[in-house]
Amino acid sequence: MVHKPDGFVEYILIHYNWIFVCLFLLPISFVFDIWMYFRNWLVFKLSSAPKQHDKKVKHVQKQVRDWNNNGQKTQMCTARPGWQMMSFRRPIYKKTMYNVKVNLVDILEVDTEKQIVRVEPLVSMGQLTATLNPMGWTIPVLPEIDDLTVGGLVMGTGIESSSHKYGLFQHVCLSYELVLCDGSIIKCTSEENSDLFYSVPWSYGSLGILTAVEIKMIPAKKYVKLTYNPVRGLETIAKKFEEASKNTENEFVEALAYSEDQAVIMTGIQTDAPEYDKRLLSQTYQIVILGTSGWLVPPKVSLLKLTQTEAIKKLYENNHMIQDMLVPIETFVDSVKIFKETCNIFPVWLCPFILPSNPGMVHPKGNAERLYVDIGLYGVPNVENFDPKKSTRKIEKYAAEVNGFQMLYADTYMTREEFRRMFDHTLYDKLRTDMKCEKAFPEVYDKVSRAARY
Numbered sequence: 283m284v285h286k287p288d289g290f291v292e293y294i295l296i297h298y299n300w301i302f303v304c305l306f307l308l309p310i311s312f313v314f315d316i317w318m319y320f321r322n323w324l325v326f327k328l329s330s331a332p333k334q335h336d337k338k339v340k341h342v343q344k345q346v347r348d349w350n351n352n353g354q355k356t357q358m359c360t361a362r363p364g365w366q367m368m369s370f371r372r373p374i375y376k377k378t379m380y381n382v383k384v385n386l387v388d389i390l391e392v393d394t395e396k397q398i399v400r401v402e403p404l405v406s407m408g409q410l411t412a413t414l415n416p417m418g419w420t421i422p423v424l425p426e427i428d429d430l431t432v433g434g435l436v437m438g439t440g441i442e443s444s445s446h447k448y449g450l451f452q453h454v455c456l457s458y459e460l461v462l463c464d465g466s467i468i469k470c471t472s473e474e475n476s477d478l479f480y481s482v483p484w485s486y487g488s489l490g491i492l493t494a495v496e497i498k499m500i501p502a503k504k505y506v507k508l509t510y511n512p513v514r515g516l517e518t519i520a521k522k523f524e525e526a527s528k529n530t531e532n533e534f535v536e537a538l539a540y541s542e543d544q545a546v547i548m549t550g551i552q553t554d555a556p557e558y559d560k561r562l563l564s565q566t567y568q569i570v571i572l573g574t575s576g577w578l579v580p581p582k583v584s585l586l587k588l589t590q591t592e593a594i595k596k597l598y599e600n601n602h603m604i605q606d607m608l609v610p611i612e613t614f615v616d617s618v619k620i621f622k623e624t625c626n627i628f629p630v631w632l633c634p635f636i637l638p639s640n641p642g643m644v645h646p647k648g649n650a651e652r653l654y655v656d657i658g659l660y661g662v663p664n665v666e667n668f669d670p671k672k673s674t675r676k677i678e679k680y681a682a683e684v685n686g687f688q689m690l691y692a693d694t695y696m697t698r699e700e701f702r703r704m705f706d707h708t709l710y711d712k713l714r715t716d717m718k719c720e721k722a723f724p725e726v727y728d729k730v731s732r733a734a735r736y
């Protein structure tokens with residue numbers, strides 16, 4: 283059913299969205315980013331964040347204790363509003379649950395000797411880059427969208443083109459500090475409270491409130507030299523992609539498939555000196571920097587969401603797909619074929635990652651680590667009679683059959699049983715019982731299923 287605009291503003295937002303984005307969203311995003319950059323720079327230079335951290339964590343503890351003292355009436359969740367999250371869906375549960383305010387937005391410590399950065403959960407990837415790069419450091423897996431937060435990447439998941447070497451975002455994290463549902467604070471590492479350490483990733487805030495994370499750092503060079511390798515034929519693409527992913531001399535590997543038959547595999551290494559064709563750079567500079575308002579992009583996803591009308595939501599719902607399916611590399615050819623047959627969205631993003639055999643929700647079958655590939659489908663499906671539910675269920679079923687995983691930010695139509703089969707709940711269930719989480723936090727499924735988000 284086509285949703286009719288409710289008024290003039292909605293009509294403009296639907297039909298002339300680009301005007302709104304160019305004239306309002308881009309400049310607002312830009313000003314907001316500049317303000318945050320200086321605010322974060324000042325806080326880091328003044329070293330005021332570590333002193334404030336204890337105070338802010340005490341405030342989180344107080345809210346959780348109040349919840350206990352007031353009879354544990356409804357379950358708890360963080361108070362971060364849905365429009366600020368990267369996921370296109372907004373959680374319904376925030377409206378009825380006890381919202382815990384978590385104002386933890388700062389980098390706490392950069393220890394170059396131990397090569398560790400300690401951060402609060404609302405620190406964003408852009409903020410980390412702006413602080414660490416000038417010091418010559420970065421983190422091994424740095425998801426590329428600036429607004430993604432450490433908390434979301436730990437509790438959901440994060441991936442980048444270095445993941446073939448380092449794994450997912452959780453695999454470069456060394457410790458988590460959480461406030462548990464009784465109001466106590468706990469720190470966990472692979473040695474200390476290790477069950478919790480391995481259960482926090484993908485738990486979506488259903489074991490406790492995350493208050494700090496220690497992340498590994500690695501030296502960063504100034505430039506990345508990229509090599510673009512065009513490949514034809516699905517079998518050849520799969521073979522070359524796997525070879526590139528297994529070659530650890532490549533610091534970055536990812537690919538874009540433009541059809542079943544054509545892809546570009548991109549590999550990268552860090553360098554100290556720039557290597558480029560000056561003619562190309564000057565053209566790109568003119569087109570992107572001087573041309574339009576290229577230097578202002580991209581607009582903040584949160585602001586885009588804030589201005590999404592019902593009609594746009596419906597259009598997205600019925601005519602658009604955003605999914606990341608994580609499948610073993612051996613299934614590359616079959617996966618691409620099945621995703622094409624089901625939704626035919628191109629280009630497809632392909633990002634390899636190594637999945638260690640750790641305890642927790644997401645691990646390969648068997649005892650050995652395995653190479654996986656994240657197949658990202660973002661766009662308008664090009665098949666007749668696309669049905670969001672039926673089509674998504676088809677690729678969910680396939681992913682589960684090959685021991686794959688669906689990213690939690692995206693729509694899931696799986697039943698609870700199917701979801702529990704895809705994600706190993708053994709340790710998670712035990713911890714939820716031991717730590718008395720059932721009354722305090724909803725299960726992951728109840729936070730991510732299609733019924734829980736609008």
Ligand SMILES: Cc1cc2nc3c(=O)[nH]c(=O)nc-3n(C[C@H](O)[C@H](O)[C@H](O)COP(=O)(O)OP(=O)(O)OC[C@H]3O[C@@H](n4cnc5c(N)ncnc54)[C@H](O)[C@@H]3O)c2cc1C
Nearest residue numbers: 367368403425431433434437438440441486487491492691
């Ligand atoms: C348009 C788009 C682009 C994306 N691009 C990338 C990408 O380039 N790379 C990539 O790796 N991923 C990407 N993702 C997926 C992304 O990794 C997830 O959405 C992830 O969860 C991070 O989102 P966020 O920072 O907005 O976290 P949120 O959505 O705010 O957090 C996710 C969940 O974690 C829990 N949580 C967060 N903080 C806390 C806390 N302090 N305590 C307890 N629970 C908490 C909450 O339950 C919350 O619902 C993308 C998603 C979209 C929609």
